[in-house]
Amino acid sequence: MNDPALAHIAQDPIMARLIAETPSPKIFNDYADDVYLALLESIVSQQISVKAANAIFIRFRRLFPDNYPHADALLLKTTDELRSAGLSFQKIKYLQSVAEFSLANPIDRAHLDPMSDEEIVQYLIPIKGIGRWTVEMMLMFVLSRPDVFPIDDLVIRQRMLRAYSEKTEGLMGKPLYKVLHEIANAWRPYRTEASRYLWRWKPEN
Structure with missing residues (x-):
């Protein structure tokens, strides 16, 4: 895995599986300077x-x-x-x-x-x-910042609940947010790339 961001977040076994199951996210940057x-x-x-x-x-x-x-x-x-x-x-x-x-x-x-x-x-x-x-x-x-974790994004939370169900089952509100932040901390300083994969990942029903 030549990409340092992917190599880093793939140290998380669940993210490694998710990356293997997911096509590489396309990066759109239509307003890079605006x-x-x-x-x-x-x-x-x-x-x-x-x-x-x-x-x-x-x-x-x-x-x-x-x-x-x-x-x-x-x-x-x-x-x-x-x-x-x-x-x-x-x-x-x-x-x-x-x-x-x-x-x-x-x-x-x-x-x-x-x-x-x-x-x-x-x-x-x-x-x-x-x-x-x-x-x-x-x-x-737009600014291509590498370490953003948009926890308020509904899709991000839903995908993390599916992927990390053993850690998040039964949690709501602040306790859930705390655990999600703890999971995402392992992806630093590449949480943006992890989030892109979470958006693109299609969990099996």
Whole structure:
């Protein structure tokens, strides 16, 4: 196993079996140098299907001359204009919050890259509509941080419950979270890669 991340997380026998059963995860990094656009896209995609989110985001971007929702231009759009893209009133407020934040606070890679993962979480969650899970997804898929463990992700928890049933059976709430963190600590400093495999793994019924 030439990949140091895989070699490390495979020291966990359960993860080794899971990796053997699972195709290598594809890594998409469409917004590698554009945290602002990634945050806008994450808001649009909340609580709707991927297909619907993609269609709405395309229509949203087409509202702007260069197909890019620059913060100042976004804030000049009327509610009716933004609604025409298929956005809800709540998501419009959240998109405007991202724009307002970006005009007052730098969110480019040069500013964020020196920060720790937790510092970035605390820096961005004051934006309305942006919670810890959203920032963790950005850390993993936009900033390519190697050691993120998104424990609040439902799929991650469900897959860990299946894979580590002997350790997690009957646990709920804080005791469950404690055990899941303990399991994931063995994957440091490559918890992002382990999480990618958990997402892609298809447990047998």
